[in-house]
Structures are given as C-alpha cells and as structure tokens.
Amino acid sequence: MTIPLPVPSALVEEFLAEPFGEHSPALRRLMLELRSLPARGKHVLVEVEPFRRWRLGRLGGPGEPVRLLAQEFASLEDGERHVFRLRLAALEAKAT
Amino acid sequence: MKLAPDFGVVGYTGRWQYRPGETVDLHLSADAACSAEIRLHRFRQMTPRGEGLDIDCDPVATPALSCRIEPQRTIIGSWFEAELAGHRAGSGLTLALLAMPTARCASGSGLAAIAARGAVWSLWLDGEGRPVLTAVRDGGFSAEAAAPFALRLGGWVELLFGFDAGRGELFVAVDDAGGRRSFALPVAGYDGLAADRIWLAASGAPEATAQATFDGRLEAPLLWSGRVAADDGFAQLRAHAAGDAVTNENLFAAWDFSRSISSPAVEDVGPRRLDGVLVNLPTRAVKGSRWSGGEQSWRHAPRDYAAVHFHRDDLADARWPVTAKLALPPTLDSGVYLVEIAGEAGRETLPILVRPATPRASLAFLASTFTWLAYANDRCLLHGANPEMFANRLLVLTAGDCHLAAHPEYGLSLYDTHCDGSGVSYASRLRPCITLRHVQRAWQGGLGSGLWNFGADLLVLSWLARSGVDVDIVTDDDLDRDGEQALKPYRCVLTGSHPEYHTARSHDAVAGYLAGGGRLIYLGGNGFYWRVSTHPAYPETIELRRAEDGNRSWASEPGEYYHAFDAAYGGLWRRNGRAPQKLVGVGYCGQGFYRSHAYRLRPDAADPRAAFLFGDAVEAGAAFGDFGLSGGGAAGIEIDRADLSLGTPAHALVLATSDRLDDSYILANEEVLVNRPTVTGDMSPLLRCDLVFYETPAGGAVLSTGSVAWAGALGDTRAARNDVADLTGRALRRFLDPAPFVTPARAR
Numbered sequence: 001m002t003i004p005l006p007v008p009s010a011l012v013e014e015f016l017a018e019p020f021g022e023h024s025p026a027l028r029r030l031m032l033e034l035r036s037l038p039a040r041g042k043h044v045l046v047e048v049e050p051f052r053r054w055r056l057g058r059l060g061g062p063g064e065p066v067r068l069l070a071q072e073f074a075s076l077e078d079g080e081r082h083v084f085r086l087r088l089a090a091l092e093a094k095a096t
Numbered sequence: 097m098k099l100a101p102d103f104g105v106v107g108y109t110g111r112w113q114y115r116p117g118e119t120v121d122l123h124l125s126a127d128a129a130c131s132a133e134i135r136l137h138r139f140r141q142m143t144p145r146g147e148g149l150d151i152d153c154d155p156v157a158t159p160a161l162s163c164r165i166e167p168q169r170t171i172i173g174s175w176f177e178a179e180l181a182g183h184r185a186g187s188g189l190t191l192a193l194l195a196m197p198t199a200r201c202a203s204g205s206g207l208a209a210i211a212a213r214g215a216v217w218s219l220w221l222d223g224e225g226r227p228v229l230t231a232v233r234d235g236g237f238s239a240e241a242a243a244p245f246a247l248r249l250g251g252w253v254e255l256l257f258g259f260d261a262g263r264g265e266l267f268v269a270v271d272d273a274g275g276r277r278s279f280a281l282p283v284a285g286y287d288g289l290a291a292d293r294i295w296l297a298a299s300g301a302p303e304a305t306a307q308a309t310f311d312g313r314l315e316a317p318l319l320w321s322g323r324v325a326a327d328d329g330f331a332q333l334r335a336h337a338a339g340d341a342v343t344n345e346n347l348f349a350a351w352d353f354s355r356s357i358s359s360p361a362v363e364d365v366g367p368r369r370l371d372g373v374l375v376n377l378p379t380r381a382v383k384g385s386r387w388s389g390g391e392q393s394w395r396h397a398p399r400d401y402a403a404v405h406f407h408r409d410d411l412a413d414a415r416w417p418v419t420a421k422l423a424l425p426p427t428l429d430s431g432v433y434l435v436e437i438a439g440e441a442g443r444e445t446l447p448i449l450v451r452p453a454t455p456r457a458s459l460a461f462l463a464s465t466f467t468w469l470a471y472a473n474d475r476c477l478l479h480g481a482n483p484e485m486f487a488n489r490l491l492v493l494t495a496g497d498c499h500l501a502a503h504p505e506y507g508l509s510l511y512d513t514h515c516d517g518s519g520v521s522y523a524s525r526l527r528p529c530i531t532l533r534h535v536q537r538a539w540q541g542g543l544g545s546g547l548w549n550f551g552a553d554l555l556v557l558s559w560l561a562r563s564g565v566d567v568d569i570v571t572d573d574d575l576d577r578d579g580e581q582a583l584k585p586y587r588c589v590l591t592g593s594h595p596e597y598h599t600a601r602s603h604d605a606v607a608g609y610l611a612g613g614g615r616l617i618y619l620g621g622n623g624f625y626w627r628v629s630t631h632p633a634y635p636e637t638i639e640l641r642r643a644e645d646g647n648r649s650w651a652s653e654p655g656e657y658y659h660a661f662d663a664a665y666g667g668l669w670r671r672n673g674r675a676p677q678k679l680v681g682v683g684y685c686g687q688g689f690y691r692s693h694a695y696r697l698r699p700d701a702a703d704p705r706a707a708f709l710f711g712d713a714v715e716a717g718a719a720f721g722d723f724g725l726s727g728g729g730a731a732g733i734e735i736d737r738a739d740l741s742l743g744t745p746a747h748a749l750v751l752a753t754s755d756r757l758d759d760s761y762i763l764a765n766e767e768v769l770v771n772r773p774t775v776t777g778d779m780s781p782l783l784r785c786d787l788v789f790y791e792t793p794a795g796g797a798v799l800s801t802g803s804v805a806w807a808g809a810l811g812d813t814r815a816a817r818n819d820v821a822d823l824t825g826r827a828l829r830r831f832l833d834p835a836p837f838v839t840p841a842r843a844r
Contacts, residue, residue: 044490
C-alpha cells in the first residue's frame with residue numbers, strides 16, 4: 001500500500017478526530033510511515049505535570065539532553081495532533 | 097506524586113534488599129553541595145486518582161539523620177591496569193598488543209598509557225583513527241603528535257608502542273596484515289625514569305582524568321624493558337597470541353586474557369607475575385584474533401577467546417563514596433520502603449526491599465530484582481530502535497527519562513547498545529538506576545498509567561495491602577543465593593508482573609519449590625524468558641547474552657553465546673531446553689504496548705477442579721478484565737500462551753484466553769520459522785494470552801495469568817466491581833489453604 005500525497009483529507013480528519021481511535025488500514029499505514037523517523041531530533045512529549053500537562057520536546061543523540069520546545073498540551077491527544085501535523089507537513093514537503 | 101524525586105540529588109544504595117537491623121549505605125551526589133535530611137517511609141499502596149496516581153506511605157521512626165552531599169564524578173568506561181614493580185630506571189620499554197578498534201570518537205580513544213614517576217607516555221587514536229603519541233610530565237603538557245596513517249575499524253592489527261630511552265623518543269609501529277607503518281615523536285626530559293604503572297584502553301590514570309575511552313578489543317599485551325626491534329617484537333607478539341611461551345631476556349610482563357575469563361583478574365605469565373585487573377567490566381569471553389569457529393564456548397578453546405572488549409560506556413561501579421548510613425530498625429516489617437533524601441539541591445527517593453529476619457507470612461512475593469536490573473537505565477526510548485512503533489503513540493518522557501538523557505555517565509541497560517553498536521551484556525546496581533523509582537513509568541506500560549516493572553509490581557503489593565494479606569518479600573537474588581530454601585517456608589509464592597530474567601539457580605529454585613509441593617501464582621507475562629548469570633566477584637551485577645533467538649534489542653555476535661561469568665549457554669530459557677510452559681504452564685508468545693484486552697472464559701473454567709475460582713455458575717464465553725491501568729485490559733502488553741508441545745502439562749486447564757487482540761501485537765520471533773504477514777494480534781492464532789491452572793504431583797498448584805497487564809487491572813480501584821481482583825483473591829485464598837491439591841487421575 002503506497003501513501004498518496006498529498007495525504008487525503010479524510011485520513012487527516014480521521015486521525016485528528018481520534019488520535020487513539022481504531023484506525024482504518026490506510027491510516028495505520030500512514031502512521032507507520034510517520035513514526036519511522038530516526039531517534040535523533042524526533043519529537044516526544046515531556047511530562048510537565050504527570051498525567052496533566054506535557055511539553056513538546058526533541059530527542060538528542062546518545063548522551064545528549066532532551067531539547068524542550070515551547071508548545072505545551074493539556075492532553076496527550078492534543079500532543080498527538082500537533083506532532084501529526086508537523087510530520088505530515090514534513091512528509092508532504094519532502095515529496096514536492 | 098508523593099515523594100517524587102526531582103534528581104537535584106541523585107544516588108544509589110549499596111544493595112536493593114536488606115534485612116531489619118541492617119545498615120543501608122547511601123551513595124549520593126547533588127547538583128550543588130548541600131546538606132540533606134534522610135527519612136524512611138513505608139510504601140503502603142498506590143491507587144488511581146482521576147487520570148493520575150496517589151501514593152500512600154507511612155513515615156518510619158528512625159533516629160534523625162542528616163548528611164552533607166557533594167557533587168560526584170562518575171568514571172565511566174572500562175580499562176585494564178597493572179603495577180610495574182621492578183622496572184630499571186632509564187631503560188625505556190616496549191609494549192606490544194593486538195588491537196581491533198570498533199568505533200572512532202572525535203574526542204579521541206585512549207589505547208595505552210604507561211606512568212613513570214609522574215610522567216605519562218600514552219598512545220591514543222584521534223577522531224580519524226590516527227595513532228597519537230603523547231608525553232606528559234607532572235601534569236603539564238609536554239609533547240604530542242599524530243601519525244600520518246590511521247587504524248581501520250573492525251579488524252585486528254598488531255601494535256608496538258614505547259619509549260626509547262637511547263633516542264629520547266616515543267614510537268609506535270603497526271602491522272596490519274603485513275603492511276607496516278611506524279612513527280616516532282622525539283621527547284626531551286624523560287631520562288632516568290622507571291615505569292610504575294600501565295593502563296590499557298585508557299590514555300592516563302582514569303581516576304585522575306576519566307580517560308577510559310577506547311572502544312574495541314585488545315589481546316595479548318606484552319611488555320619488554322628497552323626497545324625491541326619491530327620484527328622481533330611482532331614475532332614475539334604472535335607467539336604470545338598463539339599461547340606459546342615468550343622467552344626473551346628483556347621480557348617484563350606477558351598478560352594473557354585467555355586465563356581467568358570469568359573474573360576481573362588478568363594473569364601475567366611473564367617472569368614477574370605482575371597480575372593486572374580489569375575495571376568497570378569490559379566484556380570477556382569474546383572472540384579473539386585467533387578464533388577459528390571450531391568451538392563456540394570459551395571453556396573449550398580459551399585461546400580462541402583471548403581478547404577483551406572495552407567500551408567507553410562500560411560501568412560496573414560508579415564508586416561514589418558512602419555519604420550516609422541509614423540503620424534500619426530491627427523491628428521493621430517486610431515490605432517496600434522509600435529512602436527520602438531531601439536537601440537544598442533537591443530530592444531523591446530510593447526504594448529498598450526489606451526481607452524479614454525470619455519467614456513470617458504464609459505468602460511470599462517474589463520481587464523480580466533481576467528483571468528490574470536488566471531494565472535499569474533503559475535508554476531505548478531515547479535512542480533505541482524506534483519504540484514509538486511498538487507504542488503506537490508518541491513517547492512520553494518522565495522527569496527521570498530526561499535526567500537519564502542528560503547523564504550518560506550513569507551507564508546503559510541490557511536493552512541498549514554501546515556506542516560502537518555492540519550489545520550491553522552487564523547491568524550493575526552500583527550506580528544510579530534512575531528507572532527504579534516508585535513514580536517511574538514507561539511506554540511499555542501501554543495506554544493509561546504507564547506503570548511498568550517495579551511500578552506495576554507496586555500495584556500487586558498495593559492490592560495485597562488493601563486485602564489485608566500478610567506477605568514477605570523474597571527476591572530473585574535470594575533464590576540465586578539460597579535456592580529453593582528461600583521459598584520453602586511459604587505456602588504460596590506470588591510473582592510480579594514481569595519476572596523475565598532468571599539465573600539457573602533462581603530458575604531451579606522455583607522448579608524445586610513446585611516439585612516439593614509449593615503453590616505458585618505467576619501473576620505476569622513474559623516470565624522465565626532470558627537466562628542471566630551472577631558471579632561472586634561482581635556483586636549486584638548480572639550478565640546476559642542475547643543469543644540465537646527471541647525478541648532482542650540487539651544480538652550477541654556468533655561465537656559469543658556463552659556467558660563469561662559461568663560459561664553457561666546464554667539466551668532464552670526456551671533455547672536452553674526450559675520453555676516457560678514447562679515451569680509455569682504458559683510461555684511468552686508476543687507483545688504489544690498500546691492497548692490491553694479482556695479475557696474470555698473457556699469451557700475448562702466449568703471444570704470442577706476450577707470451582708474454587710469460578711464457582712458453579714460458569715458461563716463459557718463470558719468476558720472479564722475489560723479495564724485496567726495498563727492499556728485498559730487485564731490481558732496484554734507481553735503475553736504468554738499454553739502449549740502442550742512446549743511443556744504445558746497435559747492436565748492443565750486453560751480457563752480463559754484473551755479476547756481479540758489488535759494489530760499492534762506482534763508474534764515473538766521464536767514462534768516464527770519463516771516470516772509471514774499473519775503475525776499480528778488480529779490474525780495469528782498463536783498470539784494469545786492464556787489463563788492456566790494445574791495441580792502438581794506433590795500437592796501444590798500453579799495459576800498463571802500470562803499477562804503483564806494483569807497487575808494493572810488488579811490494582812485498578814476505579815471499577816465498582818473488579819472481577820480480576822475477585823478472581824485473584826479467590827485463587828490466593830485457596831492457594832494459602834493447607835489442603836493439598838489433587839492431580840486428576842488421568843495425569844498421574
């Protein structure tokens with residue numbers, strides 16, 4: 001299954017509606033692609049207050065600290081949505 | 097969460113387990129020097145509150161204890177060292193050895209150093225792999241130059257290095273498969289010195305300068321007084337590597353890494369017996385330059401395994417001084433305790449386990465101290481092979497994870513790889529183990545609480561506390577040391593959520609306990625899976641080889657499947673002929689780290705033998721455990737299956753099995769001969785979680801849940817009715833009842 005680019009808006013909406021939902025095969029395929037980035041520089045969520053608040057971060061290389069970014073989220077779902085948009089934009093930019 | 101560490105103060109305890117009345121050595125460091133108060137708390141229970149977790153602890157009355165904490169430096173990286181008594185002043189010397197560098201580092205890789213009355217001559221490799229000669233006297237820089245050639249990675253070369261007193265120069269010569277290169281550096285002002293110490297895999301005294309920075313293998317170091325001509329030196333090096341005696345009147349030392357492989361000792365077979373020592377656990381029992389492939393075990397062909405693999409990120413002992421000693425009250429009950437260290441620089445909270453002075457309860461909780469250690473400082477989420485793919489969601493880092501990322505000097509876990517890509521075979525408790533904290537959570541814990549290993553096991557202890565059940569804590573280490581005697585006093589033994597790693601002795605102890613009529617509730621998944629070893633010369637440490645097969649974050653090299661500690665064949669217990677199904681009725685079949693699922697009762701649940709669990713009104717197909725703190729179900733994360741062909745007893749009842757899994761679950765490698773697209777949880781019939789019960793011939797019994805997520809459901813107090821806790825409670829009552837279990841006639 002290849003990923004059509006730009007990514008169909010139905011897939012984007014499906015993810016944004018329920019980041020932890022039961023996803024369609026096409027969305028699952030897309031998510032595998034978006035999650036297949038190398039560790040260095042990869043986006044992660046960093047707990048600000050356990051179970052309540054998270055901050056966007058990027059992994060360093062081995063032995064390097066995690067770099068904290070500005071965005072904060074009040075739910076894990078919002079963090080997923082934000083990183084999904086970032087990765088989607090990067091994927092589509094790479095293809096053009 | 098209560099008593100959460102902020103890592104402004106960090107530390108470790110001398111052991112993870114104590115008896116009442118013993119003294120806990122606290123090795124502490126702080127971001128800035130500070131004074132701190134030390135308090136002891138008894139862990140009672142952890143319960144869900146909203147989306148979070150509540151921790152309930154009681155203070156323990158102890159005499160007031162305070163201390164001064166200074167920032168500590170951790171010397172990471174392994175090396176060899178020996179004293180050089182008897183070297184004649186002013187004669188110079190020549191070192192020969194075989195070397196195989198496996199990584200380059202921009203800041204350099206120390207290969208060898210010789211100290212002589214305050215001067216140090218060293219050989220190191222720069223970021224391009226070029227040998228660099230350095231001479232330093234009394235701490236000040238003197239001379240340094242890089243050779244105009246480089247050593248290649250991954251291949252053995254022969255090396256000569258030394259100080260020529262006659263010419264006043266440092267020299268290095270390299271023979272790479274017959275190609276010779278040499279280089280010399282004139283250095284003035286080093287006359288009349290006698291060498292007194294040598295280091296390998298370091299470019300100076302590591303204690304002074306933290307320069308144990310070599311990644312690669314070394315073999316057959318030889319040392320002569322005076323300068324030895326290259327032809328002669330290389331010829332003698334080859335003889336020494338082949339195991340032949342080197343007889344040269346100037347021979348000073350001849351260290352042989354093929355001897356005493358299980359220990360940190362290095363024997364000198366030369367005339368002075370200047371035995372050396374390996375520091376920080378470089379890997380032994382690795383293939384040397386002469387490995388033929390004719391034997392796979394170092395015990396059968398030690399000469400084939402005459403090399404030592406050093407890593408700049410090896411760490412066996414952080415060697416922080418003891419900052420404070422906490423005397424445990426002699427009346428302390430068995431349980432989990434939290435040692436709180438609070439000062440201006442911050443707070444650390446170190447868990448310890450207290451075993452009773454003498455067995456007291458009928459029930460023992462077997463704490464998975466080997467598994468907790470195997471995962472200690474797991475950095476896979478920071479730079480591993482994409483755990484986000486397994487997690488099916490973004491990775492969430494805790495404060496502990498961020499602290500770990502910023503502190504590479506705390507060392508690696510058995511899941512990580514060294515910076516040269518080789519797997520980490522040793523894990524030690526003598527260093528900050530940041531993941532062993534009561535508040536730590538991990539991506540492996542699935543959606544929800546994220547509790548994992550120690551944290552998830554606290555849910556089991558929390559449930560016991562709420563149920564009013566007395567329990568003694570026994571550890572994997574106790575089983576390894578005392579065998580089945582450690583379990584014999586107990587009518588029933590309860591495991592934690594993930595008793596994955598076992599030594600032969602701890603495995604034998606469980607088998608022996610069951611053979612003697614013991615009752616075991618295996619309350620987890622992926623148990624009794626990997627073989628590890630311990631060794632008296634390396635306290636608080638385990639060795640692992642990820643040999644042959646299994647879900648592995650790295651793989652041992654061919655020919656290196658046998659442990660250095662005890663020459664045991666490493667890898668899966670299943671590949672050692674001891675599939676977990678033989679021991680506990682179920683065995684690991686796969687994993688998914690996202691959602692967990694419900695169990696569904698099978699017809700066996702209606703068997704009268706299982707009436708103590710389900711009563712008479714059993715409805716086959718009925719679901720239970722569709723909730724929990726670990727992925728939202730009782731069946732999941734890492735899961736086990738019953739399998740007669742792998743040793744599940746024929747009379748075992750498969751009482752329930754997991755409901756449909758999702759496709760984030762993947763079948764374990766060892767279940768697959770030829771890979772195929774049907775290995776996911778929604779397609780593979782081999783990938784399931786079985787709840788199994790059977791009686792043993794000696795009147796005991798086994799109940800196995802086969803699920804890491806069981807503890808997350810057991811500890812979920814949010815449900816109005818917790819059918820997983822009800823079922824576990826009924827099992828425990830029967831297992832604590834002295835009435836013997838009776839094996840059905842057809843099984844006898």
